[in-house]
Amino acid sequence: MKILGISGSLREKSHNTALLKAAQELKPENMEIEIYSLKDLPLYNSDLEKPEFPESVIRFKELISESDALLIATPEYNYSFTGVLKNAIDWASRPSSQSLLKKKPYALMGVSGGMSGTIRSQMHFRQVAAHLDMTALNKPEVYIPFGGKKFDEHGNLTDEATRDHLQKFLNAFRELIFSVKSEKEISLN
Ligand SMILES: Cc1cc2nc3c(=O)[nH]c(=O)nc-3n(C[C@H](O)[C@H](O)[C@H](O)COP(=O)(O)O)c2cc1C
Numbered sequence: 221m222k223i224l225g226i227s228g229s230l231r232e233k234s235h236n237t238a239l240l241k242a243a244q245e246l247k248p249e250n251m252e253i254e255i256y257s258l259k260d261l262p263l264y265n266s267d268l269e270k271p272e273f274p275e276s277v278i279r280f281k282e283l284i285s286e287s288d289a290l291l292i293a294t295p296e297y298n299y300s301f302t303g304v305l306k307n308a309i310d311w312a313s314r315p316s317s318q319s320l321l322k323k324k325p326y327a328l329m330g331v332s333g334g335m336s337g338t339i340r341s342q343m344h345f346r347q348v349a350a351h352l353d354m355t356a357l358n359k360p361e362v363y364i365p366f367g368g369k370k371f372d373e374h375g376n377l378t379d380e381a382t383r384d385h386l387q388k389f390l391n392a393f394r395e396l397i398f399s400v401k402s403e404k405e406i407s408l409n
Contacts, residue, residue: 221251221288221289221394222252222254222286223253223254223290223393224253224254224284224286224287224289225240225243225244225254225255225256225290225292225293226255226256226258226290226292226293226308227255227257227258227292228258228292228293228294228301228304228305228330229294229304230258230259233375235295235331235333235364235367235370235371236293236294236295236329236331237255237375238371238376239293239329239331239362239364239377240291241375242376242377242383243291243293243386243390245377246383246386246390248387248390248391248394251394254283254287258304258305258307261276261280261304261308262274262276263307264307264310264314269314273311273314277311280308280311280312281311281312281320284320284321284324285320288325288397288401288406289324289327289397290324290325290326290327291326291327291329291393292305292326292328292329292345293330293331294328294329294330294338294341294342294345295338296330296332296338296339296340296341297341299344300340301342301344301345302341305345306348309348309352313352319352321349321354322353323353323354323355325354325356325357325397325400325401326349326354326355327356327357327389327396328346328357328361328362329362329386329389330362330363330364331364331370331371332364332366333366334365334366335365336363336365337364338364342361355400357389357393357396359392360385360388360389362385362386362389364382
């Protein structure tokens with residue numbers, strides 16, 4: 221199955237992007253995770269929808285269409301998820317009559333520098349995703365506090381308990397995808 225990994229942080233040494241890389245390492249069999257960077261998406265502007273969406277948005281939408289599910293890792297910015305992630309979701313939701321996000325399975329994770337573990341960021345994201353009628357992995361949840369202590373200086377996830385939890389989370393995500401999509405619909409590799 222094909223998963224599109226999206227980080228809510230553009231920072232080169234982002235712990236959230238590093239978490240997606242850890243997911244690539246710990247994923248279950250038959251799961252492929254491609255990480256897409258949001259850095260090339262323009263700021264949403266409805267004037268840019270016509271005559272056709274910008275090239276980078278078309279590519280982003282293609283990647284969403286080709287994937288069975290989205291794996292999102294986002295920091296918390298000012299008690300919410302990041303502006304770059306909201307911008308990407310806004311693009312993907314357009315045109316609303318053909319939103320690619322409708323019923324799209326997704327799983328959410330987050331690393332914070334401090335103690336919150338991105339709880340408030342994820343609560344906000346879930347509210348937006350419910351409006352878009354996306355299909356959530358509700359449990360288990362992945363809230364990683366004190367990111368600086370869980371990753372080494374090269375961005376490797378070194379905390380064993382977090383690695384185990386991430387593995388369980390990815391297995392549960394796989395089960396969710398199988399439960400909502402028929403085998404025929406899933407991109408097997
Ligand atoms: C604009 C801004 C707002 C932030 N607001 C919060 C916040 O509300 N709660 C929190 O726990 N951390 C907050 N942080 C700190 C981030 O959790 C921290 O920078 C995190 O490591 C960023 O993730 P990254 O390593 O993936 O870039 C904020 C950081 C920035 C730049």
